[in-house]
Amino acid sequence: MNKQLLFVKRPQGEADASTWSLETNPIPEIGEGEILIKHHYISLDPAMRGWMNEGKSYIEPMAIGSVMRAGSVGEVIDTKNHPKFKVGDFVSGFGGVQQYAVSDGTNLYPVDPNLAPLPTYIGTLGMPGMTAYFGILEVGKIKEGDIVVVSGAAGAVGSIVGQIAKIKGCKVIGIAGGPDKCKYIVEELGFDGAIDYKNEDVNKRLKEECPKGLDVYFDNVGGEILEAALGRLRMHARIVICGAISQYNNRAAMKGPRNYLSLLVNRATMQGMVVFDWASRYGEAALAMGTWLAQGKLKSKEAIYDGIENFPQTYNRLFSGEKLGKLVLKVIEDE
């Protein structure tokens, strides 16, 4: 049987248990040219909150009654003459929150569990890692000596952004919630400084950590932290708008920065990015980051929780911050 999490109600504000329904259905039959994938791990991402909303976005909103959209990694266990994938292959894609998925192979990537643990392929070597790589290098256009500030710094995207910027010779300051995460990004990941936005005055601490201002701000959170960063721009600074998690559960309108004219004064650029625009270059990023991982220059951390039935409370950790690194749910049951 196939345990599936269906999306049954569009939330207003925070999603809760009534947003989803856990169902058990027969494992689907595959047709000619299709494969059956047994999922091992599901990716939990802040973007999920946006996918639940109606309205125009970079991707279609999820339909009520559909399987909850999610990145996934698993093993091919059956095929009917698929031209590319065979039984025993491991693949990553958007299979949704369910234990088994049928696919014709579209947007599926082969992965090798001998080169990296499977959860890494939905983290550092998957969508969040690709976001970090192209966001900081192509949109942030970092160069040696730049002062880089990143929010959500202990998370899946932010932790990789900061480490890539260090590899490229930048000074890196991370903004994260709580002393443990701040200690982690400095002591384990090698950031130059950390600001604990839950316990410190971000404006004051940014001034201390970046007395001459910042060249690149990589924004994962939006809101007041974006505004504080805009107040510290150097000439020709670049702001990468990657996400705004502080605003995703708003019932009222999103809060934008009041001081955006700092862009004018400093001839700065603020640019939004969507990782899918770089899909044709994922291979290049995976090779670079795989090499850094093997060399010990890049550290990948996953927070893995167990059981598809625990999806709602695990998802909430994205917003409470009660996890360290990439949030992953193990959905394969021990046989």
Ligand SMILES: NC(=O)c1ccc[n+]([C@@H]2O[C@H](COP(=O)([O-])OP(=O)(O)OC[C@H]3O[C@@H](n4cnc5c(N)ncnc54)[C@H](OP(=O)(O)O)[C@@H]3O)[C@@H](O)[C@H]2O)c1
């Ligand atoms: N544009 C794209 O293509 C793209 C692709 C992937 C991800 N993203 C975006 O990138 C951002 C990070 O994603 P991720 O997967 O790496 O998630 P993540 O950072 O691993 O997890 C979310 C983190 O956000 C922090 N957070 C939650 N509420 C917050 C608030 N009100 N203010 C400040 N921080 C808050 C929490 O850390 P603390 O404990 O530090 O608060 C939490 O751990 C998200 O905004 C996401 O939507 C964009």
